[in-house]
Amino acid sequence: MDCHKAERFLLRSLDGKLDPEEKTLLQTHLEKCPSCQKKDREYRIILSLVRPQTVPEPLPYFKERLLAKLKEKDKTAPALLWVKWAHRAVALSLAAFLLFGAGILFFRPEEPREVSQTERFLLQDENPLGEAASILDQNKAEDRSMMLIFASVGDKDMPRRYRP
Amino acid sequence: MDEKELIRRSQAGDGEAFGVLVERYKGKVFSLAYGFTRDRVAADDLAQEVFIKAYVSQSKFQAKSEFGTWLYRVAVNHIKDYLRKNKRRMKEIPLEKAGDRALASSDLGPEEQRLREVEREIVQAALARLPEKYRVILTLRDIDGLSYEDISGILKLSPGTVDSRLHRARRKLREKLTGRLGRQGGEYGLS
Numbered sequence A: 001m002d003c004h005k006a007e008r009f010l011l012r013s014l015d016g017k018l019d020p021e022e023k024t025l026l027q028t029h030l031e032k033c034p035s036c037q038k039k040d041r042e043y044r045i046i047l048s049l050v051r052p053q054t055v056p057e058p059l060p061y062f063k064e065r066l067l068a069k070l071k072e073k074d075k076t077a078p079a080l081l082w083v084k085w086a087h088r089a090v091a092l093s094l095a096a097f098l099l100f101g102a103g104i105l106f107f108r109p110e111e112p113r114e115v116s117q118t119e120r121f122l123l124q125d126e127n128p129l130g131e132a133a134s135i136l137d138q139n140k141a142e143d144r145s146m147m148l149i150f151a152s153v154g155d156k157d158m159p160r161r162y163r164p
Numbered sequence B: 001m002d003e004k005e006l007i008r009r010s011q012a013g014d015g016e017a018f019g020v021l022v023e024r025y026k027g028k029v030f031s032l033a034y035g036f037t038r039d040r041v042a043a044d045d046l047a048q049e050v051f052i053k054a055y056v057s058q059s060k061f062q063a064k065s066e067f068g069t070w071l072y073r074v075a076v077n078h079i080k081d082y083l084r085k086n087k088r089r090m091k092e093i094p095l096e097k098a099g100d101r102a103l104a105s106s107d108l109g110p111e112e113q114r115l116r117e118v119e120r121e122i123v124q125a126a127l128a129r130l131p132e133k134y135r136v137i138l139t140l141r142d143i144d145g146l147s148y149e150d151i152s153g154i155l156k157l158s159p160g161t162v163d164s165r166l167h168r169a170r171r172k173l174r175e176k177l178t179g180r181l182g183r184q185g186g187e188y189g190l191s
Helices: A003-014 A020-032 A034-050 A062-106 A117-124 A128-136 A141-153 B003-011 B015-037 B040-056 B067-085 B100-104 B111-128 B132-143 B148-155 B159-177
Strands: none
Touching: A003 A020, A003 A034, A003 B159, A020 A034, A034 B111, A034 B132, A034 B159, A062 B015, A062 B040, A128 A141, B003 B015, B015 B040, B015 B067, B015 B132, B040 B067, B067 B132, B067 B148, B111 B132, B111 B159, B132 B148, B132 B159, B148 B159
16 A cells, blocks of 8 residues: 555544455554654644634523524514515616617617619609500610610609600 | 424424524534634624524425535535635734744643643634635534535535545645644644
């Protein structure tokens, strides 16, 4: 047995947790090893010194003092409960306010999109379908295409629009 | 009266039943607090606070563990909080100065008893300087004498962890004390 293992056995022996075989092994090692003998002595001394020589009694009327405090606590408990709930209400209101603020920031409506000239033109036209019909009525495919192109470009200047 | 019945009554609001439980456990809770503070008044205050906490949270106690184990857990957690909060306020006695008080005291009687007290104070100072987890486990096992199983239940650690942590704590304490006790004139001369 090496000294490392012997120390483990020593520590377990302080709690009486060694079986007879382990006890014999430790004893054999201790007889040959002055360093472990010293450790064994030191552990036992420390263990005897770590405990207070005497533990005093609690101060007089321990139970009576305690029960009086508990009675006092029971009296103030409803008020404390109210304060506790008030704190919770404040915290909840604050959380709701923050959520609302965050909602406004993240989900605010988009800025009104600027209407293209074509859209404006179509909106200004009293009968946009009439214009569409006039485009479709063209016999030549080139004319139709040109009219569609001008309509899609959304030329604001009405007179410049292609009219076959 | 049966403890389970006392607990049931106490949980139902019977103050007298809680009083009986206090009578049964006040010594153990006080002794645990005294093991950490070595001050009668501070230990008394701590024990009172532990019972108040236990009273307020007794509805959380379920009969999965022993009442004593649960109460010890409440006590250990409360004392740990106290030690953390008062770390700066509580003066740790430097190991070099530990024992001075006992040496200066004239009412200790015979020389041997006086030296023993000096050594006890040195060990106490070294214990107070250990990391909290080692201090707690040493107090539960080596001062209060609780079993591994009880410590395992109180600290919610596996028995294997209790074993290894306790051994590490004892090693650390011995390392801190090497050369100290002998220097203060102790008869054992740890060096």
